[in-house]
Amino acid sequence: xxxxxxxxxxxxxxxxxxxxxxxxxxxxxxxxxxxxxxxxxxxxxxxxxxxxxxxxxxxxxxxxxxxxxxxxxxxxxxxxxxxxxxxxxxxxxxxxxxxxxxxxxxxxxxxxxxxxxxxxxxxxxxxxxxxxxxxxxxxxxxxxxxxxxxxxxxxxxxxxxxxxxxxxxxxxxxxxxxxxxxxxxxxxxxxxxxxxxxxxxxxxxxxxxxxxxxxxxxxxxxxxxxxxxxxxxxxxxxxxxxxxxxxxxxxxxxxxxxxxxxxxxxxxxxxxxxxxxxxxxxxxxxxxxxxxxxxxxxxxxxxxxxxxxxxxxxxxxxxxxxxxxxxxxxxxxxxxxxxxxxxxxxxxxxxxxxxxxxxxxxxxxxxxxxxxxxxxxxxxxxxxxxxxxxxxxxxxxxxxxxxxxxxxxxxxxxxxxxxxxxxxxxxxxxxxxxxxxxxxxxxxxxxxxxxxxxxxxxxxxxxxxxxxxxxxxxxxxxxxxxxxxxxxxxxxxx
Amino acid sequence: xxxxxxxxxxxxxxxxxxxxxxxxxxxxxxxxxxxxxxxxxxxxxxxxxxxxxxxxxxxxxxxxxxxxxxxxxxxxxxxxxxxxxxxxxxxxxxxxxxxxxxxxxxxxxxxxxxxxxxxxxxxxxxxxxxxxxxxxxxxxxxxxxxxxxxxxxxxxxxxxxxxxxxxxxxxxxxxxxxxxxxxxxxxxxxxxxxxxxxxxxxxxxxxxxxxxxxxxxxxxxxxxxxxxxxxxxxxxxxxxxxxxxxxxxxxxxxxxxxxxxxxxxxxxxxxxxxxxxxxxxxxxxxxxxxxxxxxxxxxxxxxxxxxxxxxxxxxxxxxxxxxxxxxxxxxxxxxxxxxxxxxxxxxxxxxxxxxxxxxxxxxxxxxxxxxxxxxxxxxxxxxxxxxxxxxxxxxxxxxxxxxxxxxxxxxxxxxxxxxxxxxxxxxxxxxxxxxxxxxxxxxxxxxxxxxxxxxxxxxxxxxxxxxxxxxxxxxxxxxxxxxxxxxxxxxxxx
Numbered sequence: 001x002x003x004x005x006x007x008x009x010x011x012x013x014x015x016x017x018x019x020x021x022x023x024x025x026x027x028x029x030x031x032x033x034x035x036x037x038x039x040x041x042x043x044x045x046x047x048x049x050x051x052x053x054x055x056x057x058x059x060x061x062x063x064x065x066x067x068x069x070x071x072x073x074x075x076x077x078x079x080x081x082x083x084x085x086x087x088x089x090x091x092x093x094x095x096x097x098x099x100x101x102x103x104x105x106x107x108x109x110x111x112x113x114x115x116x117x118x119x120x121x122x123x124x125x126x127x128x129x130x131x132x133x134x135x136x137x138x139x140x141x142x143x144x145x146x147x148x149x150x151x152x153x154x155x156x157x158x159x160x161x162x163x164x165x166x167x168x169x170x171x172x173x174x175x176x177x178x179x180x181x182x183x184x185x186x187x188x189x190x191x192x193x194x195x196x197x198x199x200x201x202x203x204x205x206x207x208x209x210x211x212x213x214x215x216x217x218x219x220x221x222x223x224x225x226x227x228x229x230x231x232x233x234x235x236x237x238x239x240x241x242x243x244x245x246x247x248x249x250x251x252x253x254x255x256x257x258x259x260x261x262x263x264x265x266x267x268x269x270x271x272x273x274x275x276x277x278x279x280x281x282x283x284x285x286x287x288x289x290x291x292x293x294x295x296x297x298x299x300x301x302x303x304x305x306x307x308x309x310x311x312x313x314x315x316x317x318x319x320x321x322x323x324x325x326x327x328x329x330x331x332x333x334x335x336x337x338x339x340x341x342x343x344x345x346x347x348x349x350x351x352x353x354x355x356x357x358x359x360x361x362x363x364x365x366x367x368x369x370x371x372x373x374x375x376x377x378x379x380x381x382x383x384x385x386x387x388x389x390x391x392x393x394x395x396x397x398x399x400x401x402x403x404x405x406x407x408x409x410x411x412x413x414x415x416x417x418x419x420x421x422x423x424x425x426x427x428x429x430x431x432x433x434x435x436x437x438x439x440x441x442x443x444x445x446x447x448x449x450x451x452x453x454x455x456x457x458x459x460x461x462x463x464x465x466x467x468x469x470x471x472x473x474x475x476x477x478x479x480x481x482x483x484x485x486x487x488x489x490x491x492x493x494x
Numbered sequence: 495x496x497x498x499x500x501x502x503x504x505x506x507x508x509x510x511x512x513x514x515x516x517x518x519x520x521x522x523x524x525x526x527x528x529x530x531x532x533x534x535x536x537x538x539x540x541x542x543x544x545x546x547x548x549x550x551x552x553x554x555x556x557x558x559x560x561x562x563x564x565x566x567x568x569x570x571x572x573x574x575x576x577x578x579x580x581x582x583x584x585x586x587x588x589x590x591x592x593x594x595x596x597x598x599x600x601x602x603x604x605x606x607x608x609x610x611x612x613x614x615x616x617x618x619x620x621x622x623x624x625x626x627x628x629x630x631x632x633x634x635x636x637x638x639x640x641x642x643x644x645x646x647x648x649x650x651x652x653x654x655x656x657x658x659x660x661x662x663x664x665x666x667x668x669x670x671x672x673x674x675x676x677x678x679x680x681x682x683x684x685x686x687x688x689x690x691x692x693x694x695x696x697x698x699x700x701x702x703x704x705x706x707x708x709x710x711x712x713x714x715x716x717x718x719x720x721x722x723x724x725x726x727x728x729x730x731x732x733x734x735x736x737x738x739x740x741x742x743x744x745x746x747x748x749x750x751x752x753x754x755x756x757x758x759x760x761x762x763x764x765x766x767x768x769x770x771x772x773x774x775x776x777x778x779x780x781x782x783x784x785x786x787x788x789x790x791x792x793x794x795x796x797x798x799x800x801x802x803x804x805x806x807x808x809x810x811x812x813x814x815x816x817x818x819x820x821x822x823x824x825x826x827x828x829x830x831x832x833x834x835x836x837x838x839x840x841x842x843x844x845x846x847x848x849x850x851x852x853x854x855x856x857x858x859x860x861x862x863x864x865x866x867x868x869x870x871x872x873x874x875x876x877x878x879x880x881x882x883x884x885x886x887x888x889x890x891x892x893x894x895x896x897x898x899x900x901x902x903x904x905x906x907x908x909x910x911x912x913x914x915x916x917x918x919x920x921x922x923x924x925x926x927x928x929x930x931x932x933x934x935x936x937x938x939x940x941x942x943x944x945x946x947x948x949x950x951x952x953x954x955x956x957x958x959x960x961x962x963x964x965x966x967x968x969x970x971x972x973x974x975x976x977x978x979x980x981x982x983x984x985x986x987x988x
Binding site: 151155211304346365 | 506507509510513514550553554556557558559560562587588589590591592594595596597598599600602603605606607609625626628631633636637640641644645648649650651652653654655672673674675686687688690691694698699700701702705716719720723753785787798799802803805812813814815827828829830831837838840841843844846847848850851852853854855856857858859860871874875877878881
């Protein structure tokens with residue numbers, strides 16, 4: 001064996017340098033099983049270092065199973081490398097994991113694969129994704145906050161932290177909710193891994209065979225497989241221009257008594273619609289009367305940029321009937337995976353217990369960084385910027401649609417905020433075209449309406465999202481959309 | 495209203511300064527509902543700034559629902575503040591969330607509260623907690639890696655990342671597993687929020703009424719409530735000095751055909767025992783023969799510091815029968831919440847789908863920081879340090895026990911690594927003492943044996959963990975332990 005080369009300038013300890021270089025030899029098999037390594041004394045003399053340094057390196061190699069050490073005799077390369085090589089899973093005789101999965105898990109895998117079709121494709125204009133535009137991320141500012149937060153928090157951020165989420169961030173969120181008319185406190189807030197985990201925890205809390213959840217139709221596409229995964233039954237309530245259809249909701253509450261009513265009053269996904277103040281009040285009264293709690297999804301609460309702000313339903317909640325889910329993902333960035341639930345303490349405690357057993361707790365590091373970011377006023381600043389940017393982008397989208405898409409090809413409403421336009425497509429003849437393929441041929445990705453309801457009853461609708469696109473991309477996208485529809489209708493006319 | 499005071503040196507934009515100061519007035523109610531704010535023109539002139547800057551501030555206050563704006567007229571304070579005040583949840587009429595929770599969720603809450611008793615108490619020596627000693631955390635090194643990782647990754651770490659986990663870290667883990675004799679690749683690795691999420695995902699995958707899971711008795715206390723939460727039945731297999739009782743396991747495999755066999759071959763929690771090579775081979779053969787997969791928990795794989803390393807069961811797995819869960823939590827620190835699963839691709843895909851609907855994906859930030867940390871050799875360095883430190887701490891603990899605790903008071907085995915000693919306590923008379931209270935009176939926290947098996951059949955055992963304690967604390971703890979037992983037995987003798 002060649003002598004290890006020692007770099008005395010390196011910050012890396014000598015013993016580690018020795019350990020790593022010997023391991024390289026072992027990995028490259030240039031040291032064979034059973035082969036002798038120099039004794040600690042010999043290697044120490046050859047390198048002109050203390051024996052204990054070599055001994056430490058050998059100790060580690062031995063603890064990692066590379067070498068055998070017997071007192072008095074030189075260490076030898078162990079046989080386990082040989083064994084490693086022999087272990088290769090033979091496909092034929094390999095265990096069938098797919099067969100092991102429960103029917104519910106298999107169904108979730110199917111839904112997962114269907115949604116994967118939304119993945120971005122090269123050269124396409126992507127109206128399908130609801131991800132935020134990374135070009136708008138305040139990366140430098142956030143990194144500074146991350147570093148600062150680690151300086152402040154130190155080891156407290158590296159050990160098990162606050163199960164409910166970094167307290168200063170919860171306090172900030174309580175103040176933030178007050179801006180939206182919601183009076184709450186850090187005790188009533190649970191920080192989650194994105195609002196998705198909030199939805200999951202609330203469903204886990206009520207999950208029981210025979211129970212059901214009332215959902216808007218159409219509704220958030222990732223919520224439906226989650227309901228089924230928990231063995232719950234979705235009950236569809238049509239979502240009109242004004243909000244949820246309250247007369248149908250009342251029927252459903254009376255007849256089925258669902259465990260929760262799930263609603264997105266602002267810039268609803270996928271329709272982009274917002275429920276009126278009257279509709280929100282009516283919904284709350286109905287649920288209060290029937291004693292059915294509300295799961296309010298405020299995923300884009302901050303993204304109001306046309307018209308008057310309407311406070312969330314939670315702002316009118318006098319009975320602690322509403323569990324509110326919020327998120328940083330659709331305003332700032334999703335990669336920190338931070339959302340929150342605002343709910344009465346007994347609900348929060350229950351959710352905490354459920355999360356304790358499924359992941360113990362989240363990491364405090366992104367919480368602390370976000371808190372620093374918010375306290376510096378950078379969050380407000382970013383929201384202002386997003387409002388300016390997307391107000392314009394949405395105006396561009398709506399103008400382009402008006403200009404290039406004929407009313408007899410498609411219809412849509414003008415959203416008051418958010419990123420979504422819900423497009424009702426018209427076919428020239430009786431036959432329903434394959435809309436997705438039609439747009440694909442024009443290099444356009446859209447999200448098919450059938451993803452958004454359990455009964456898949458929106459075949460001639462598509463969801464357009466402008467979250468990922470700048471103004472010129474939006475223009476180009478609408479051009480391609482119009483071209484596809486024009487072609488279809490001219491063919492149809494012939 | 496007083497004029498906003500503008501700080502021209504601040505990095506904070508003028509429009510944001512105006513916005514924040516007006517908001518303060520609104521929060522302090524020094525501006526009343528309906529009250530007029532100065533027009534953009536007036537305020538701009540008064541402050542000597544451009545109108546658009548004021549307009550921007552007003553725009554934001556309006557978007558946040560603070561003020562009304564009508565073209566041509568000055569903005570007014572909105573009525574929603576008044577509404578906010580009136581909303582306070584009246585306890586009497588408030589919704590009963592506890593009643594809403596499913597029986598399984600309620601049971602989990604109970605288990606959660608029981609485990610909360612392990613929480614650290616002031617002035618106590620804490621042998622109960624298995625948290626790592628924060629005094630050993632390489633905080634500075636990790637912070638440097640975090641900053642560096644953000645520099646390298648930029649916005650790619652802030653948007654939705656790799657659902658399976660940061661790829662370079664997965665590649666590092668694949669190489670790491672090779673050191674333990676496991677041949678794998680990044681494709682077969684899923685990074686999880688601590689190994690706890692790995693356990694949760696695997697149980698979610700198989701969860702179905704009537705199914706069961708074979709567990710060691712005693713076993714990991716956080717795994718048992720998780721099994722019940724999923725509606726699964728735990729089947730207890732006694733864990734002897736050599737490992738799982740294979741004859742009983744064979745019976746159980748034949749009769750009940752569990753969906754998984756859960757095992758911790760190294761420094762088992764709570765016994766600290768390690769299964770022999772022969773026992774591991776026997777376990778694998780049995781499961782292969784009956785076609786039942788193994789969930790191997792390698793939570794302390796790296797923490798071997800006495801005697802010969804035995805490779806994990808996964809290292810012998812030729813049929814892809816083993817799903818292996820690893821973790822950084824018990825070697826480095828738990829606060830990053832990073833663990834991993836090594837399993838065949840079809841299993842990983844299924845788990846990915848399940849996680850997609852419950853939280854979409856984890857944040858890449860800690861993954862990238864850990865990767866930087868590992869690539870710099872700091873992980874190896876830390877492990878060496880931990881080996882040195884805990885080898886000594888464990889020696890101190892075992893020596894102190896031998897010195898101060900009489901064989902007729904208690905018995906224990908000497909673990910080959912890890913942090914745990916499983917103490918079998920002897921009562922002087924027939925009556926079983928309340929061991930927890932006995933030690934509490936001496937200012938000592940221990941973890942009661944009954945937490946570790948579904949049948950709660952270890953009433954006279956306690957788990958001692960040295961993970962949180964330095965040598966002098968361990969000495970003191972053993973003194974207190976011995977004092978408590980001495981007292982008991984002297985009383986008993988009289």
